[in-house]
Amino acid sequence: MSTITTVKHLSEHVGKTVTLQGWVYNKRSKGKLHFVQMRDGTGIVQCVVFIKNVSEESFEEIGKLGQESSLRITGEVKADERAPGGFEIGVSAVEILQCVDGYPITPKDHGVDYLLSQRHLWLRSKRQAAIMRVRNQVIYSLRTFFYEGDFTCMDSPMFTPNACEGTSELFEVPYFDRSAYLTQSGQLYAEASAMAMGKVYTFGPTFRAEKSKTRRHLTEFWMLEPEMAFADLNDVCQLAEDMICYVVKDVLAKNQSELADLERDVSKLEKILPPFPRLTYDEASKILLEHPDSEFVAGTDFGAPDETILSEMHDRPVMITHYPKDVKAFYMKRDPENDERVLCVDVLGSEGVGELIGGSQREDDLEVLEGRIREHELPMEAFQWFLDLRRYGSVPHGGFGLGLERFVAWICGVEHIRECIPFPRTIQRIEP
Numbered sequence: 005m006s007t008i009t010t011v012k013h014l015s016e017h018v019g020k021t022v023t024l025q026g027w028v029y030n031k032r033s034k035g036k037l038h039f040v041q042m043r044d045g046t047g048i049v050q051c052v053v054f055i056k057n058v059s060e061e062s063f064e065e066i067g068k069l070g071q072e073s074s075l076r077i078t079g080e081v082k083a084d085e086r087a088p089g090g091f092e093i094g095v096s097a098v099e100i101l102q103c104v105d106g107y108p109i110t111p112k113d114h115g116v117d118y119l120l121s122q123r124h125l126w127l128r129s130k131r132q133a134a135i136m137r138v139r140n141q142v143i144y145s146l147r148t149f150f151y152e153g154d155f156t157c158m159d160s161p162m163f164t165p166n167a168c169e170g171t172s173e174l175f176e177v178p179y180f181d182r183s184a185y186l187t188q189s190g191q192l193y194a195e196a197s198a199m200a201m202g203k204v205y206t207f208g209p210t211f212r213a214e215k216s217k218t219r220r221h222l223t224e225f226w227m228l229e230p231e232m233a234f235a236d237l238n239d240v241c242q243l244a245e246d247m248i249c250y251v252v253k254d255v256l257a258k259n260q261s262e263l264a265d266l267e268r269d270v271s272k273l274e275k276i277l278p279p280f281p282r283l284t285y286d287e288a289s290k291i292l293l294e295h296p297d298s299e300f301v302a303g304t305d306f307g308a309p310d311e312t313i314l315s316e317m318h319d320r321p322v323m324i325t326h327y328p329k330d331v332k333a334f335y336m337k338r339d340p341e342n343d344e345r346v347l348c349v350d351v352l353g354s355e356g357v358g359e360l361i362g363g364s365q366r367e368d369d370l371e372v373l374e375g376r377i378r379e380h381e382l383p384m385e386a387f388q389w390f391l392d393l394r395r396y397g398s399v400p401h402g403g404f405g406l407g408l409e410r411f412v413a414w415i416c417g418v419e420h421i422r423e424c425i426p427f428p429r430t431i432q433r434i435e436p
Contacts, residue, residue: 006078011047014091017081024049024093027128028073028104030111031066038066040095041088042077047261048130051077051093062098071110072128074101089261123427124436134262135423138255139412145254146228146406149247150205155230158197158204160190166386173214186211189405192335192390194231195366198401199393205230215431218308219420220358222409224429231403237347237365240402241323244351244361245280247406248321252276255415268417272355275319282323285345288314305331306350311358318354325349334376336364349404353414360411363404370394 006021014022026044033039038053055063069075079095109125119126126132150157163177163184175186190206197204210227230247232239252273255263263270283291292300292310300310305327315322326345329338336346348364367373373394377387409421422428427436 011042011044011049011089011091013046014049014081014089018083018091019081021078021080021096022093023076023078024051025076026074028069028071028075029130030071031069033067038063040066040069040077042075042093043128043130043133045133047089049089049091049093050087051079051095053095053098057094057096058098065100065103066098069100069103070105071107072125073104075099076101120422120428120433121435127426130265132423134265135412135416135418136426137262138259138266138416139408139424141255141259142251142408142412142415145251146247147207148254149250150230153203155203155205156197156201158194158201158206159208160187160193160197160206160229162187162209166383173212175211175213188212189227190229191231191403191405194229194403195390195393195401198231198233198403199397199399202234203230203232217431219422220308220410222421222425222428222430225421225425226408228406228408229403231401233399233401235365235402236400237325237349237402240363240365240404241282241325241349244323244349244363244404244406245278245321248280248351248360249276249278251411252415263416266416266418268415272319272417273415276354277320280321280323280351281318282325283314284325285327288324291317303328303330308358311350311352312356315352315354315358316356320354321360322352322354323349324352332364334380334382335366335373337367338372347402351404353410355414355417357410357414360414361404361406363402365400365402368394368398368400370398 006023008023009017024042024044026042028040029043029048030041036055040051040053041048042051053063053066076099077093077095078097079093082092082094083090084092108122163179164187165184174188176183177186187210189210190208194204194206205228207228209224211224214221230243256270256273289302292298292313293302295313298310298313326339327348329344329346332346332348336348339345339347346364350359351361352358353360370391373391377384409424412424413421418424422430
């Protein structure tokens, strides 16, 4: 009996007979030969079917197979530098599970809206599969990085009881005899977890009801949020830099074929090395105010065009620190040297992708934080549990949030993050 294996592991079986299970990705025939490109979820391999090596009936049936027909193929693994992936299968037996005709996504060009409507099938394409495998590696690398750094995974709840930062970007849902909200961020709960465990991270879906149609926004996306007790802004910046470099190095080592399928210029990723350049908000503002293509207004938050200008000036991520207090969240600690600025950082990815990370040192003084809650006209009662963290053993602490899909899009060189999540949810789409 032959060994059942996958395309990914063919290098372990050269000269041996194996069985692959998968689907027809492409097929061409030439006289007494069929060349079947077969995909199995781990990769694509060319399978050569010679009429003399299989039954006449099998050879004829293979000739009728359409794209995405499912089958099992048995044959000898041969090393061939000319073949996709460097290997080829000399087929000796075929079991056809289903013969497909009229697959909706053909090699011709299709519009994006059509492809998104067929997302359940579009995921089978080489490009989309490559992005998903990079995403998988990024997730693994992130978790490994934090595990090796002695962080504890402490996931925050998806349901929150109050719209503590305003309701305009929150999804309200019925929750038994009351209303609840889908979380925008796990950060506040991560702070509580950090006071218990020291160094933690949360990783899960988050939801934003923001009515944005840009290439950088989804209504549902995955967020990774580390939080550290006994940490200041410099610690937060260093963690972000170390994490990004660790993950990019891992992807370069383990996803070469996927990056090649995506035609990614890996030389740009190879430049993602420490140290990252750092600018204060005031320094970045000066650059934008002097830039001929910028419409930036001093004292306001940076928009996507501003972030693009700043990030395109560097061959690696750039860190922008000390934003004005009025454009950042109430829980960020003020700069002791300038009360109009907060101890925060945004990390802008290279190549114009914009913000990858937003983080800060958190306000750890009880009275100051109570004042901020009043200043922002937020419900004090809803924050009593959060204020308890400052009442009982308060320490300097900080953390950041990383949007997974933006991070994957940057690494893959993909323009729109809707390709970086299996089933994207946007302001205009909730299907399939």
